[in-house]
Amino acid sequence: MDTVKFYLRSMKMQLKCQLQYPASFLLQTLAQLVMEGGEMLAVILIVDRFDHLNQWTAGDLYFFFGIMSVTFYLTECFGRGVTGSFPSMVRSGQLDTLLLRPRGVLTQVICWAIDPRRIACIAVGTAALVMGSRMAAVQWTFLKALALIEAMAMGGILILGLFLIEGIFTIRSVKSVELVNALTYGGRSACEYPIDVYPRPLRVLFTVIAPFALTLQCPAAYILGKPLYGWPDWAAFVTPLSGLVSFSALYLLFQHAMRHYRSTGS
């Protein structure tokens, strides 16, 4: 409870910080809108040309795009400390400051930053989600709503975990590894489309290594009434837990790396 209070207070403060520069804030939010709008435009163009991709209709495609986009940018918005600041905090030695306080390191890293500009991306994603659900004529039930919430929560946790990888590398070598972006940002861009349109290596990558297909797409397909690979309905509630599993494994690695943290000169 106390941690939640700490998080909310930090968020409030971060928001205050961001709003110190209102013009810059507005412009950057606008830029985000254009950027994410562009991504959505790609889906619109595909739908315009082909009207379906494999078994997926236009509505389905918007839905897939929307669920990925909303999940990813909600995570970036509220977990910016992990997705953005963490590696540079290690490099600059700012992490020392966090270690001097009686709170968990990861908690403090999450509390370190938010990115309210992402609200523009979240808005685009939400629009796609609503549009997709309308066009695909999804009959919403309690279970489907539950599946959506679980998928987004687990997807968010998975994304946080994947972003931890860069931090872990940075702790060990005080050097950032851009390769990890292939999993995070690459995963976002690739998995805005249903996984079964991709060749096998990519399917394996985003099912086994960075399981976006399991956390987000399996439930999404269930909601749309076209189970992924013909899996049974209960799979839509079980496979997202892979997000939690990945996060736990990466969190343990992170804890291990912290023991070897060597700070920087001062």
Add this chain to the structure above:
Amino acid sequence: MSYIAVEALNKAFTVRKKREKGRLLREKSTVQALKDVSFSIEQGELVGYIGPNGAGKSTTVKILSGILTPDGGSVTVGSRVPWKERKEHVRHIGVVFGQRTQLWWDVPILDSFSLLKDIYRVPREAYEKRLEALTEALQLTDLLRTPLRLLSLGQRMRAELCGSLLHGPELLFLDEPTIGLDAVSKLALREFLQKENRENGTTILLTTHDMEDIAALCPRVMVLGHGQKLYDGALTDLLARYDTDRVMTVRLGGDLPPLPPCCQVQRDGENARITYSPEQLPTADLITLLQAAGPLREMTIQGQNVDRLIAAMYREMDL
């Protein structure tokens, strides 16, 4: 047992060098930052920790405050092992790094303090009482609503100090707290630290290159060089060992007479600066020599300043 007990502390860092031409792998070398360092500090002591750059001072402080894990040796601070019980440990300590801010850059410092209160779980009444006392002592009352980025260096340092003392730590680490401060701010800061030590019994370990800070604040100093402890005791005793030379500035009516080879002479217009050691050439003898050559119009005698003495000490210790 002592409040801080450090026994045979060791810490090494692996440094990867830049890859040389024609070699496949980068060379690695190990730098021994701390070699069998042992000391103990009692509660309420004010200890200066000095040594040239790269001696291992910051490494010691980082181990004592739980940031780094040592390779060997044992450390207890008030019966806690810092890196094993980090969260419990840091609740009781305060740390100020002179070159690294712990407050939030863009918000008024009062907001930073209030968030620190939540982080350390300080009860409201205790926080308000402490904040009032600290802001008054550190003259921060008028600055509470100013964002950190608008404060001057001296003001920022006072704010940092306030932030690190809000939770009433029993132990305070200060790493170069007076770096870049003007004379007035320096004096005020020293006075504040003395008061904090006297009235709240806060144990303070001060790392600095400013010897005046040490001379003014710390009855006890520890000297570290190449990762080893070289001296532990009173500053005055340490200085007495190296405080052998005097500088005499004279203005003579006539020419300077030939002086014994143990004297060094520097001419500056009509003035002459003579560096000599009273052990080898008593001051009275020198004056007699000078007076024989002509009327001695003016004369001042100075000791070496502390920085020179420390430099002489580092030289002798081969640092």
